[in-house]
Amino acid sequence: MKKDLMFLLCGTLAAGSALADNYVISTPNTSLVITANKKQKAYIQYYGSRISKDDINSLFDSRSVMWQDTYPTFGLHSSGEKALYVTHSDGTMSTDLCVQEVRQYKESNADLTEITLNDTVYPFTVKQYFKAYNGTDVISTWTEIINSGRKPVTLYKYVSGVIPVPRAENWMTHFNGGWGSEEQINEEYIGNNMKVIRNTDGVRNAHTSNPSLMITLNGKPQENTGSVIGATLAWSGNFKLKTSAGPNYLTLFAGIDEENAHYILDGGKSLVTPELILTYSNDGKGGVSRAIHKWARKYGVHNGEKPRDILLNSWEGVYFKVNQKGMAQMMEDIASLGGELFVMDDGWFGNKYPRNNGSTSLGDWEVCREKLPEGIDGLTAAAKKNHIKFGIWIEPEMSDVQSELYEKHPDWVLSQKNRQLITGRGNSQVILDLSNPAVQDFVYGAVDRLMTNNPEIAYIKWDANAGIMNYGSPYLPKNKQSHIYVEYHKGLTKTLQRIREKYPDLVIQACGAGGGRASYGVLPYYDEFWTSDNTDALQRIYIQWGTSMFYPAITMAAHVSANRNHQTGRTVPLKYRFDVAMSGRLGMEIQLRDMSDSDKEYARRAISAYKEVRDVVQLGDLYRLVSPYDNKGMASLMYTTENKDRAVVFVYKMTHFSGQSFARLHLDGVDVSKKYRIKDLTPRDPKRPASFDGKVISGAVLKAAGLDINSALNGEYASLALELTEVK
Ligand code: GLA
Numbered sequence: 091m092k093k094d095l096m097f098l099l100c101g102t103l104a105a106g107s108a109l110a111d112n113y114v115i116s117t118p119n120t121s122l123v124i125t126a127n128k129k130q131k132a133y134i135q136y137y138g139s140r141i142s143k144d145d146i147n148s149l150f151d152s153r154s155v156m157w158q159d160t161y162p163t164f165g166l167h168s169s170g171e172k173a174l175y176v177t178h179s180d181g182t183m184s185t186d187l188c189v190q191e192v193r194q195y196k197e198s199n200a201d202l203t204e205i206t207l208n209d210t211v212y213p214f215t216v217k218q219y220f221k222a223y224n225g226t227d228v229i230s231t232w233t234e235i236i237n238s239g240r241k242p243v244t245l246y247k248y249v250s251g252v253i254p255v256p257r258a259e260n261w262m263t264h265f266n267g268g269w270g271s272e273e274q275i276n277e278e279y280i281g282n283n284m285k286v287i288r289n290t291d292g293v294r295n296a297h298t299s300n301p302s303l304m305i306t307l308n309g310k311p312q313e314n315t316g317s318v319i320g321a322t323l324a325w326s327g328n329f330k331l332k333t334s335a336g337p338n339y340l341t342l343f344a345g346i347d348e349e350n351a352h353y354i355l356d357g358g359k360s361l362v363t364p365e366l367i368l369t370y371s372n373d374g375k376g377g378v379s380r381a382i383h384k385w386a387r388k389y390g391v392h393n394g395e396k397p398r399d400i401l402l403n404s405w406e407g408v409y410f411k412v413n414q415k416g417m418a419q420m421m422e423d424i425a426s427l428g429g430e431l432f433v434m435d436d437g438w439f440g441n442k443y444p445r446n447n448g449s450t451s452l453g454d455w456e457v458c459r460e461k462l463p464e465g466i467d468g469l470t471a472a473a474k475k476n477h478i479k480f481g482i483w484i485e486p487e488m489s490d491v492q493s494e495l496y497e498k499h500p501d502w503v504l505s506q507k508n509r510q511l512i513t514g515r516g517n518s519q520v521i522l523d524l525s526n527p528a529v530q531d532f533v534y535g536a537v538d539r540l541m542t543n544n545p546e547i548a549y550i551k552w553d554a555n556a557g558i559m560n561y562g563s564p565y566l567p568k569n570k571q572s573h574i575y576v577e578y579h580k581g582l583t584k585t586l587q588r589i590r591e592k593y594p595d596l597v598i599q600a601c602g603a604g605g606g607r608a609s610y611g612v613l614p615y616y617d618e619f620w621t622s623d624n625t626d627a628l629q630r631i632y633i634q635w636g637t638s639m640f641y642p643a644i645t646m647a648a649h650v651s652a653n654r655n656h657q658t659g660r661t662v663p664l665k666y667r668f669d670v671a672m673s674g675r676l677g678m679e680i681q682l683r684d685m686s687d688s689d690k691e692y693a694r695r696a697i698s699a700y701k702e703v704r705d706v707v708q709l710g711d712l713y714r715l716v717s718p719y720d721n722k723g724m725a726s727l728m729y730t731t732e733n734k735d736r737a738v739v740f741v742y743k744m745t746h747f748s749g750q751s752f753a754r755l756h757l758d759g760v761d762v763s764k765k766y767r768i769k770d771l772t773p774r775d776p777k778r779p780a781s782f783d784g785k786v787i788s789g790a791v792l793k794a795a796g797l798d799i800n801s802a803l804n805g806e807y808a809s810l811a812l813e814l815t816e817v818k
Contacts, residue, residue, distance in 0.1 A: 098210045099166075100188035101130040112146050113192065115203050115220050117227045120370045122220060123149065124160065126189045126205050132160040132218070134254055137319065138307075138370055156339050158254035161207060161218055161233065163187055164247070171284075171334040171343055173249045178212050179241030186210045199224050199389065213239035218251075221365075228385040230324075230365045240357040248353065249330075249345030250363040255319060257339050258308040263375060264331075265300040265636050270624040270657055272605035273300060273636030275719060277311050280333055280340060288330040288347050292558025292575055293487065293521065294606030301329045301609055302640040304378055305342065312374045313714055314758060320371070320378035322640050324390070325364035326611030327579040350561070351575040361576075367610060375639065376758075380711050383642035387709065391613045391645055392590065392598070397708050398618060398644060398675045399479060399597070400697055401431035401549070406625065406651050407681035410437035410446050413461045418472040423682035425476035427690065428697040432473060433481035433551055438462060442494050448555075449516025452488045453495025455536045470546040481549025481597070482540065486533045487582065488556060490518040502529050504574065506562035514556035521556055524581030525574060526565035533585050541593055549597040552616070554607065579611070586615035599647060605633070608641055618645045618675055625651035625679060626658040627670040628807075631718050631725050631742055634674055643729065644708040648674030650693070652681070662807050664689050665774045666742065668696040669809040672772070673707065673727060673740045676700045692774065699771040703738045703813055706731055710738070713759035718744055724752055724803065734761035734789075737814040738771070741799055746806040754796030757814075760789035766814040780810060786817050 110125045112135070123136040123146070135155040149155055164175035165184020176185045187207035194203050203220040215236040222229050231251035237243050260280040264287050267274040273296075278285075287303060289295045302322035309316055321344060323329050328347035333340050344366045355361055367385070371377025387394035402424035408416055412434060421432045440451030444458045457465050464471075466482070473480035489496045489503055491513060496503060503520045505511055513519055522529050541547055563574050589598075600607035600616035604623035613619070619641075622633045630648065637646055648671040654661050671677065676697070682690070700707075710729035718725035723745045730737040737759055760766065767786050770779035780802040787797075792814075802810050 100186050100210050113203055114143050115222050115229055116140055117222050119227050122229050126192045128189050130189055132189050132205050134158045134160055137253060156254045158341055161216055173252050175247035177244045179243055187216055223385055223389055226385040227381040228367055228369050230367045232365045233363045234360050236360040237355040237357055242354050242356045245353040245355060247348045248363055249343050251366040252341050252343050254339040254341045255305050260340060261306045261311050263304040263311050266298055268298055269603055272622045272633050275636045280335060282335050285333045290328050293554050294602030295327060295329055296608040297606040303331055304375060313376050314374045316374045317372050318374055318378050320369045320382055322367045322610055323364055324367055324610040326609055328575050352572045354570055376714055379639055382640050386642050390610050392615055392617050397704050399430040401433055401677040402429050403433045403435055403679045405435035406656055406679040412437040414464055414468050417469055421472050421476045425478045427694045431479040431481055431549055433549055435483040443492050449518040450490050450492040452485055452490045453493045466544045470544055479548035480546060482547055483551040485553040486536045487522050487554050489520050489522055492518055501564040505560045512559040519556050521558060523563050523565050525563050525577035530581050530585045534588050537589050551599045551601055553601040555603045590615050608637055618647050620647050624657045625649055626655040626660050627662045627667045630670050635718055638712060643674050646674035649677040649679035651679045664692055665772055666807045666809045668772055669740055669811045672700050672811060696772050706736050706738050723750055726755055728759045730759040735816040739812040741810040743803045743808040752800055755799050756796040757792040760792045762790040762793055764789045765817045767817050769813040771811040771813045
């Protein structure tokens with residue numbers, strides 16, 4: 091009896107031994123080492139700079155291996171954090187996973203390692219994946235949890251992956267905020283405790299906390315130096331990123347937030363957990379950002395390598411006051427400045443309930459005939475006349491209790507049978523139940539109908555202005571109500587996949603009341619996100635700084651808006667507003683009719699300058715030079731092409747005092763062996779550019795001695811945008 095039980099427990103390898111099947115998963119600059127012997131536990135031993143298979147013995151001899159179970163489960167060794175907690179059909183609360191098989195194979199864009207872990211007793215399997223993306227320094231990990239038995243099991247915890255980090259002076263960089271103040275950076279020391287970052291919005295997952303973090307291997311986070319692991323979870327719903335510190339290493343557990351979301355896996359069914367995207371860099375936070383950005387443009391963002399159009403969005407210009415004449419005038423105005431696309435925001439739809447404010451009509455995706463008698467055709471015709479493209483706003487996951495959709499399908503809304511509905515925006519907004527295939531069809535149909543009737547639509551702004559309320563699905567069975575948090579996003583993803591299959595070239599922006607959807611959970615289907623409803627240039631420097639840690643400029647919609655700013659009331663010169671927006675995906679969101687002629691003339695020049703450097707900003711490597719968080723009175727960043735033959739530098743004055751003096755600006759992104767001609771891209775007066783304009787300066791000097799920018803930063807809200815071009 092005793093012997094049998096011994097046989098049925100998964101073996102553990104003695105620490106310190108290299109007699110094992112070791113797998114080295116590598117990218118050009120990083121490696122992950124896993125020990126996975128048949129009928130034993132699997133272990134992560136190392137994640138860091140690239141090493142080779144020949145280094146394995148040295149790795150063990152150095153004793154720096156970590157022996158972190160790749161997917162620790164609850165119930166036998168019960169103490170400590172776990173990746174998986176399952177109750178099996180007979181009530182047993184433990185899972186004991188043992189390596190069955192390891193397969194390594196190539197996919198078109200990556201090298202895969204697949205470890206099959208079987209329970210020693212129950213018909214229950216976890217397939218654990220590690221994917222090294224070609225041409226990038228990203229390795230991702232996720233699992234497929236399979237119930238091969240006949241009876242259901244319940245998953246109470248089911249993370250995507252774990253990654254151990256050697257214990258030293260470890261710090262964490264993470265991002266949180268709220269509406270109008272997204273992606274604020276927090277940096278804190280990780281002591282002998284547990285840190286949890288989670289988001290419980292249910293629909294959007296980047297407002298209050300972003301599903302991304304960095305962990306340093308030793309010491310305070312630095313921009314250009316130090317070893318840092320970057321992790322971001324490609325999931326659009328609730329997440330939990332948890333670090334648990336032990337004496338030798340701390341471990342990151344990342345996955346779907348399991349709270350109020352236990353998941354019943356029926357016999358024969360499986361659940362695939364979201365991908366955890368990982369990178370490692372010895373070049374500080376900057377290195378992590380560049381690695382993630384590169385991966386994102388190649389693999390993580392829809393059409394991530396296709397430069398974006400310069401647009402005018404109607405929202406801050408007219409809010410809900412949409413009509414044919416006003417839209418046509420805005421199109422004419424942006425076209426006259428060199429813009430390429432016009433996006434009609436909220437307010438264009440609803441007939442029984444015309445959308446005049448935020449309290450009606452969501453779901454009634456029919457053009458409001460009173461406001462737009464010529465329909466969308468009238469608008470696309472105006473766009474054509476002005477030689478620009480046309481885009482439109484929708485919020486297809488939502489409804490309002492005052493809408494025809496809700497009147498017809500009250501059972502399509504998340505709700506609870508015996509309780510009154512809680513409502514969101516306008517005391518009216520409710521959330522569609524995307525776990526229901528009929529609702530998925532409706533959402534797909536809303537986009538498909540728009541596009542079929544108006545194939546000239548080139549861009550959709552897809553908004554989501556509410557988190558999950560009324561946690562109840564009329565569609566899901568009684569015992570699976572806890573699946574809503576997961577099924578909502580599986581439904582959303584399915585719908586987006588269908589849309590993308592039919593409309594691969596349609597540009598779609600993810601918006602979630604501002605930056606709620608800056609997340610790799612949705613970005614494979616969206617080209618960009620609305621970074622924040624806050625368009626105040628000064629505050630945007632902080633918001634965009636935090637956002638840039640994990641998201642490349644091409645995804646970051648940044649619009650020049652009115653003076654005084656509608657969110658903060660701040661008054662900022664047009665040049666500054668442009669220089670800030672030009673460091674992302676430039677657009678405008680303003681009533682151009684109200685602009686003075688000289689401002690219009692300036693805007694025309696700035697737009698044309700952006701076109702010159704658009705590829706460098708949107709596709710280039712980011713170097714953050716001076717952080718606004720360092721209180722140096724200014725902030726600066728630059729983008730360079732891959733071979734560093736061109737670059738763009740942005741400088742923003744943040745505070746203004748007499749006697750202020752700024753340190754030399756060292757351009758970290760340049761090639762020291764090259765020479766560059768400097769051009770002032772956006773001088774307010776073209777006859778009086780900054781003194782650097784036209785000068786040829788060596789990369790060595792730009793990096794080592796730096797630029798003295800004091801005379802160029804005269805006055806309040808001074809800013810600079812410089813283009814650098816290699817001179818041979
Ligand atoms: C949200 C978006 C805004 C705008 C409004 C329209 O708040 O973030 O940009 O589209 O909705 O109602």
